[in-house]
Amino acid sequence: MQGSKAEPRWWSYLIAALAIYGIWHALSVLLNSIALPTPLTVLFAFIAGLKKDLISHLLISTFRIACGITLAFSLAVPVGLLCHERSVDKFVAPLIYMLYPIPHIVLLPVIILLFGIGDLSKIIMIEIIVFFQILVTTRDASRNISTNYFYPLLSMGARGREIYEHVIIPVCIPKILTAMRISVGTSIAVLFFVESFATTHGLGYLIMDAWSRANYPDLYAAIVMMALLGFGIYLMLDRIEKRVCRWVYI
Amino acid sequence: MIEARGITKIYPDGTRALENINFEVQNGESCAVIGPSGCGKTTLLLIFSGILEPTAGKVLIEGKDLTSPSQELALIFQDYGLFPWKTVYENVSLGLQLRGFGKRERTEIVSSLLKELGLQGFETNYPKQLSGGMQQRVAFARALALNPRILLMDEPLSSLDALTREHLQNLLLRLWKQKGMTMLLVTHSIEEAVFLGKKVIVLSPRPGRVIKTITNPYMGDVQYRTTEVFFEKCREVRQSLDGGAI
Numbered sequence: 001m002q003g004s005k006a007e008p009r010w011w012s013y014l015i016a017a018l019a020i021y022g023i024w025h026a027l028s029v030l031l032n033s034i035a036l037p038t039p040l041t042v043l044f045a046f047i048a049g050l051k052k053d054l055i056s057h058l059l060i061s062t063f064r065i066a067c068g069i070t071l072a073f074s075l076a077v078p079v080g081l082l083c084h085e086r087s088v089d090k091f092v093a094p095l096i097y098m099l100y101p102i103p104h105i106v107l108l109p110v111i112i113l114l115f116g117i118g119d120l121s122k123i124i125m126i127e128i129i130v131f132f133q134i135l136v137t138t139r140d141a142s143r144n145i146s147t148n149y150f151y152p153l154l155s156m157g158a159r160g161r162e163i164y165e166h167v168i169i170p171v172c173i174p175k176i177l178t179a180m181r182i183s184v185g186t187s188i189a190v191l192f193f194v195e196s197f198a199t200t201h202g203l204g205y206l207i208m209d210a211w212s213r214a215n216y217p218d219l220y221a222a223i224v225m226m227a228l229l230g231f232g233i234y235l236m237l238d239r240i241e242k243r244v245c246r247w248v249y250i
Numbered sequence: 251m252i253e254a255r256g257i258t259k260i261y262p263d264g265t266r267a268l269e270n271i272n273f274e275v276q277n278g279e280s281c282a283v284i285g286p287s288g289c290g291k292t293t294l295l296l297i298f299s300g301i302l303e304p305t306a307g308k309v310l311i312e313g314k315d316l317t318s319p320s321q322e323l324a325l326i327f328q329d330y331g332l333f334p335w336k337t338v339y340e341n342v343s344l345g346l347q348l349r350g351f352g353k354r355e356r357t358e359i360v361s362s363l364l365k366e367l368g369l370q371g372f373e374t375n376y377p378k379q380l381s382g383g384m385q386q387r388v389a390f391a392r393a394l395a396l397n398p399r400i401l402l403m404d405e406p407l408s409s410l411d412a413l414t415r416e417h418l419q420n421l422l423l424r425l426w427k428q429k430g431m432t433m434l435l436v437t438h439s440i441e442e443a444v445f446l447g448k449k450v451i452v453l454s455p456r457p458g459r460v461i462k463t464i465t466n467p468y469m470g471d472v473q474y475r476t477t478e479v480f481f482e483k484c485r486e487v488r489q490s491l492d493g494g495a496i
Contacts, residue, residue: 151325152333153344154319155299155301156344156349156396157319157348162348166336170335250378
């Protein structure tokens with residue numbers, strides 16, 4: 001087991017970045033199409049974008065995604081943890097089984113009708129989708145804790161809240177954080193979708209706008225920014241996991 | 251005195267784990283319960299600790315019915331006692347924390363115990379970073395932190411290698427003599443039962459019944475292991491176990 005979770009060094013990130021750059025460059029030379037500019041062209045467009053409004057679009061997108069994920073987390077985790085109690089799970093489990101497999105993105109028209117075309121509907125759309133991903137994982141984790149952890153605690157006279165504090169929550173946290181890392185990808189995809197129409201703010205809008213103007217370097221600059229947003233959130237969650245679940249990584 | 255009075259346990263799925271178990275352990279006495287695997291030894295211990303309820307019969311402690319985990323009892327498990335997400339210090343002080351001891355008192359009790367069990371300097375380590383023998387010593391420390399009058403142990407040493415095992419058997423013997431606790435040890439090792447039990451109770455295969463109670467008056471010394479009487483007792487226990495299997 002030891003060493004299996006060794007952290008990648010900074011230079012391994014550098015090598016990966018160089019590899020992506022190289023492959024991208026080779027592809028754009030081979031295809032020789034305006035639809036795939038070289039990474040250097042995109043870099044210039046990116047820097048030019050930074051001087052214009054790329055940052056403000058990034059901030060709006062970050063705000064939407066952060067609200068969506070935070071809301072989903074704070075609703076899904078308590079419900080998932082409480083599913084440890086059979087009496088709660090009895091009601092929640094059938095709801096999950098029926099509602100989870102539905103592609104929630106199709107609810108977008110309904111959400112917009114209910115909450116308007118502003119930030120709220122976008123946040124709620126992200127929230128709904130991520131909510132289920134976190135809830136399903138948290139519930140599975142809290143339902144499958146070895147009884148061996150409970151006996152010593154019970155023999156010391158622990159009750160109710162103490163059982164959550166000392167066993168259920170610590171056991172579930174690594175799984176919740178993994179679910180959150182996985183949901184970053186999903187939430188960025190949803191973000192793009194909800195920002196791609198009826199708005200003039202956000203990276204999704206920027207991508208659609210550049211596309212309609214056939215300005216491909218700008219299009220890629222916005223895509224790169226979206227990728228960096230995902231990468232940033234992912235790294236942040238990774239950092240939190242290493243700190244909160246130190247016992248897993250020793 | 252702790253007493254088992256006609257304890258029978260049938261699980262909801264129909265498994266008959268224990269059948270009419272009767273015995274008692276005097277204050278300060280040590281008692282080893284031995285039997286083939288699956289004879290309901292662990293079930294018996296969980297009932298004694300107040301975590302499981304028997305289907306029939308009852309546990310009496312000083313003549314009083316045991317209905318929920320008692321403050322006087324501490325429990326030690328085979329290999330799953332410690333919480334991997336807590337450090338050695340946090341594991342040992344947990345029981346004290348649950349019983350509302352203040353921070354200073356906890357630190358005092360825990361550090362003196364860790365010192366006594368040779369775990370000084372490992373306070374901030376996680377269980378995973380320790381050897382099996384050390385982990386089990388942490389589990390002893392956690393149980394002893396509550397200063398129990400009665401110590402219940404479920405095969406506490408069975409996942410350890412032979413040498414570590416003997417060391418910890420000696421440690422247990424020393425602790426028992428020092429602290430004058432009542433000890434109830436469940437084991438499947440004949441030598442361990444004879445080394446640590448002033449009274450050895452032999453259970454039959456499932457459903458567990460008491461086949462025989464063997465008194466073992468000469469235990470209590472580390473050297474006992476090498477004496478003729480010890481081997482004679484082991485033979486007696488082995489014969490009773492074989493008798494139950496046929």
